[in-house]
Amino acid sequence: MKETLTYSYFSTLTPKEVTLFGKYIRSPYFNEGIMLVKLYEQLKDIYEKDSASGRNISKEKIYQKIYPEENFNRTKFNQLCSEMTKHIENFIFLSEIENDKLSYYSKLLSSVDKREKFNLFNLIVKKIELIQRKELNTFSDYYELLTKIELIKHNSLSYRSPENDPKRFEKLNHYSDLFVLEHKLYIACAFVLERYLRPVEEKEDYSLINFLVEYVAKRYKFFKEHSKVIYLQSLFLKAIILKDDDNLDKFISEVFNLYDDLSFLEVNYLFEYGFVYLHSRSLRNFVYNQKAFYFLSEIEKRGLFKVHTKIDREKFITYCYVAINDRKVEWCLKFLENYRHTLYKESRKTTEIFIQGLCDFENHKYNDSLIGLLSIKKADSFIYCRLRVVIIMCSVELDELDRVASEIDNLKHYFRNNNLSKTNRFQLFVEYLSKYLKLIDREIYIKEVNEIINEINSYDQISYKYWLLEKFKDLLNR
Secondary structure, eight states, rough: OOSSHHHHHTTTSHHHHHHHHHHHHTTTTTTTOOHHHHHHHHHHHHIIIITTOOOOHHHHHHHOOOOOOOOTOOOHHHHHHHHHHHHHHHHHHHHHHHHHHHHHHHHHHHHHTTTHHHHHHHHHHHHHOOOOGGGGSSHHHHHHHHHHHHHHHHHHHGGOGGGHHHHHHHHHHHHHHHHHHHHHHHHHHHHHHHTTTTSOOOOOHHHHHHHHHHHHHHHHHHHHHHHHHHHHHHEEEEEEHTTTTHHHHHHHHHHHHGGGSSSSHHHHHHHHHHHHHHHHHTTTTTTTHHHHHHHHHHHHHTTTHHHOOOOOOOHHHHHHHHHTTTTTTTHHHHHHHHHGGGSSSHHHHHHHHHHHHHHHHTTTOOHHHHHHHHHHHOHHHHHHHHHHHHHHHHHHHHOOOHHHHHHHHHHHHHHHTTTTOTTTHHHHHHHHHHHHHHHHSSOHHHHHHHHHHHHHOOOOOOOOOHHHHHHHHHHOOO
């Protein structure tokens, strides 16, 4: 049954939505057929009991429970499933409309106007105008709604009056400008950040984006009052394009200063862009790791992650790396404890073991770290190299050099199969660790070791660079 389109739709519902859909399907307004209610009960049973175990229930068995006196009729069952699919689609649509005040009110206003109920139309207009900006997802949603109201007023019989036209045009112009500008800057932020994250920096023509940024900069006071997101977007763009730390610091501080005036979606979008940029720069300059952790910890303190139902595993691990790199291991462990439920079930256990292993390594619990990390039997491309590197470091600390040699071979094999660049940070780690292993059993030449230390320092990105430097410095102090 799980392979059917009907269950595919049903499985997208949250547990709360499954309960609400039960009320929907039992409502005579939407459905008068008892068989659909029976099918709902079977889908709910699969959702609650069998999704976790991976067990599947055949269509024939479900059919028998719905129609106990009949033999399996594929056509009849498919028709019932098709009808159920339409109801699930309708339920999802109604849920979205109910949660989307922008669509809800604009459609309501248009419908009432068509029915020529002018008094009711005026009441709804007043109600809409009282909506607080934060009730909508973004500033652009707010100004889009106001633009639609003015357009509906313009086309409405009850609002057609020559004396109102000039003011209405001014409002339309004002609202639509803000709506469009925010969307332009949103696209600009994504474009500039994507260009910055490319492995090889390319010369780009940012003249149009610079024009928009300067336009906003000359009107900071206005935008800070009327569209705080536009103001913050322009600060972020200046920070990237000009590589201007003053604007970067101002962007971070202003996100927190204006936090209470922003919606969840706006804060989340600004945080994601800001954090990705800071983390990327931290790989070249550790100072930015401190800024990234500050941004992350302050956002967490204000409760952003409590609103998330799910956090992508790669983001989760990156947050923990930034904390660990800033020597905030306890913060990392607390973050794992508080938000492990936001990880997807299929990757949760592996992610928990991996992060715990990172923290154990930092706390010098090398044996605990090694036992945990070696229990991870399947590692995808995102954590494979990271996992092997920490296993190698634990093995070095525990003087298990046979395992070190074996793990280095595993990594070299992985590098060859995946055509990784020789300057990849994991390749560089293996290269300099191999030099270290050759030096530990022979006479140390200070000049040679210092040259290697200088080489390591010359690279912006080497996995666990600080640990490698410590190992070579230990050789000098032997």
